[in-house]
Amino acid sequence: MFDRFMKQRPNSFKEVKTPMDAEAWIDHMEKIFRVLNCSEVEKARFGIYRLEGDASIWWKSVVASHAAGYEDTVTWDVFKIQFDQRYFPASIREEYARKYQTIAKKExxxxxxxxxxxxxxxxxxxxxAGNEEDKIMKFKWALKSSVRNHMIANRYTSMDSLVDSARD
Known part of the structure; x- marks a missing residue:
């Protein structure tokens, strides 16, 4: 399985310039894992293997704070929770959620x-954010008024149809 994993040329993870870097790396790894149909423990092992530099040092400190054998049994979901706490903390997620509440299309x-x-x-x-209908309504109201006024009374069944209409 490891050879198959490495043939996919998985990205290594060294550091974060923005939280989106961490998210992008997790997404990249999960695409590979879906194709390979890895177990949860294999996913964690393979992900840990691709940690380098500061990220590798961080992981060694995590392992050192647990009982012997921890690294051999950790699952991908547990790894992701710890990874997110380090590289995409709740305070940043909350900041992005607040930005969503006040989002508006820029000029x-x-x-x-x-x-x-x-x-x-x-x-x-x-x-x-709510369900798809809630998001559609939020998106409409976040458009500039000259566009929104032409669209607000229309009902859209998907975000794609709304975006297509807004582009037109």
């Missing part, structure tokens, strides 16, 4: 770029 921002920013923040504000 020179394209609808496509706004959609990416909106969806990223909605992902961090899961409990606040």
């Amino acid at each position: 020179n921002e394209s609808v496509a770029d706004f959609q990416v920013r909106f969806q990223r923040l909605a992902g961090y504000a899961r409990s606040i």
Whole structure:
């Protein structure tokens, strides 16, 4: 399994410039794990193997704070919780959730770029963001008034149909 994993050329993880770096690395690893159908313990082992530099030092300190054999039994979900606490702490997630609550399309921002920013923040504000219908309404109200006024009365069944209409 390890050879198959390495053939996928998994990225290593050394440091974080932004919390999105940490999220992107986890997403990258999970794509590989889905293809390979790894066990939860294999996922953790393979992810830990790809830690380098400061990240490797951090992980060694985590292992040192647990009983012997911890690293051999840790699962991917447990690793991700610890990884998130270190590289994407709750305070930053809460900050992004607050940004979601006050999100508005910027004057020179394209609808496509706004959609990416909106969806990223909605992902961090899961409990606040609500269901798809709630997100559609929030997106409509976050558009500048000249666009919103043409769209507000229309019902949209998906975010994609709303975005297409906003682009037009």
